[in-house]
Amino acid sequence: SQQGEEDPQALSIQEGENATMNCSYKTSINNLQWYRQNSGRGLVHLILIRSNEREKHSGRLRVTLDTSKKSSSLLITASRAADTASYFCATEGSGNTGKLIFGQGTTLQVKP
Amino acid sequence: NAGVTQTPKFQVLKTGQSMTLQCAQDMNHEYMSWYRQDPGMGLRLIHYSVGAGITDQGEVPNGYNVSRSTTEDFPLRLLSAAPSQTSVYFCASSYETSTDTQYFGPGTRLTVL
Numbered sequence: 001s002q003q004g005e006e007d008p009q010a011l012s013i014q015e016g017e018n019a020t021m022n023c024s025y026k027t028s029i030n031n032l033q034w035y036r037q038n039s040g041r042g043l044v045h046l047i048l049i050r051s052n053e054r055e056k057h058s059g060r061l062r063v064t065l066d067t068s069k070k071s072s073s074l075l076i077t078a079s080r081a082a083d084t085a086s087y088f089c090a091t092e093g094s095g096n097t098g099k100l101i102f103g104q105g106t107t108l109q110v111k112p
Numbered sequence: 113n114a115g116v117t118q119t120p121k122f123q124v125l126k127t128g129q130s131m132t133l134q135c136a137q138d139m140n141h142e143y144m145s146w147y148r149q150d151p152g153m154g155l156r157l158i159h160y161s162v163g164a165g166i167t168d169q170g171e172v173p174n175g176y177n178v179s180r181s182t183t184e185d186f187p188l189r190l191l192s193a194a195p196s197q198t199s200v201y202f203c204a205s206s207y208e209t210s211t212d213t214q215y216f217g218p219g220t221r222l223t224v225l
Contacts, residue, residue: 030211042116042202042216043155088154092210098162099170100145100210104154 006089006106014111019076021106023089024069030092032065032072037086037105046074046087081112113138118203118217125193125224133188133220135203141215143206144186145170146178148199149219155202160210161186193224 007022023032031050035043049056049065049072056063062075076083088105092098119134137144145160147170157170161180175197177189186205190197201220206212 033211033213035214040219042218043204043214044216045213048211048213090214098160098168098210099157100160100214101157101171102147102155104152 006087006103008106009104010107010109012109012111013079015079015081017079017110019079019083019108019110021074021087021108023072023074023103025072025089025091025103026070027093028067032063033090033100034061034063034072034074035088035090035102037088039085043088076108079108079110081110084108084110115139116203116205116215116217118201118220120220121218123220123222125190125222127194127224129193130189130191131193133190133201133203133222135186135188135217136184137186137205137215138184139205139207139215140183141205142183142208143210143212144180145204145210145214146176146186146188147202147204148172148197149202150199158188158201162209190222193222195224198222198224 033048034046037043047058049063060077065072086105086107088102090102116137142163146158147155149155156172159178161167203217204214206214
């Protein structure tokens with residue numbers, strides 16, 4: 001069963017605009033991670049936010065976590081054409097299950 | 113460091129054939145895992161390992177076997193390939209657990225005819 005679900009499934013914006021992707025999950029978590037995948041490549045880790053954190057920044061990335069709503073959002077500010085990729089959230093249920101479960105991803109297209 | 117390497121990059125099998133997808137990492141990571149990625153399905157966890165000699169099932173383990181005889185290697189075996197196993201397979205590793213940053217290999221694109 002899919003733990004995380006991203007929304008929207010696809011997003012198309014102009015360069016310079018901000019992009020927001022959302023992730024919802026079903027069970028309590030230890031932390032939530034966001035990954036990026038360029039077409040035909042492996043996934044690359046972007047940012048990890050722990051269950052006791054509410055917001056985290058890394059460069060142009062801002063991640064929020066609302067454990068009461070079981071949701072997270074990834075904001076990419078001032079997007080660039082190079083940000084075109086698929087973005088995935090990943091979670092492990094609390095209790096150290098050992099299983100990192102990915103959502104279906106959001107495909108972002110940034111038009112120059 | 114080479115990071116996580118996977119071989120082969122591409123493979124075509126006939127139904128019923130067997131093969132092993134290789135995965136190796138040189139970062140001395142304890143945790144390793146295999147995922148398959150199908151269009152519209154995201155990544156699904158097949159098997160994972162928390163250390164040498166220890167493996168466990170993920171979300172979609174049927175039709176796949178794994179072993180972890182060394183820290184570095186985590187091969188994935190398809191015993192009798194089926195068209196439903198056509199997919200892109202990714203191996204990943206992390207320092208200790210599934211909650212650590214995962215480092216992914218470049219993937220193996222498998223087609224089963």
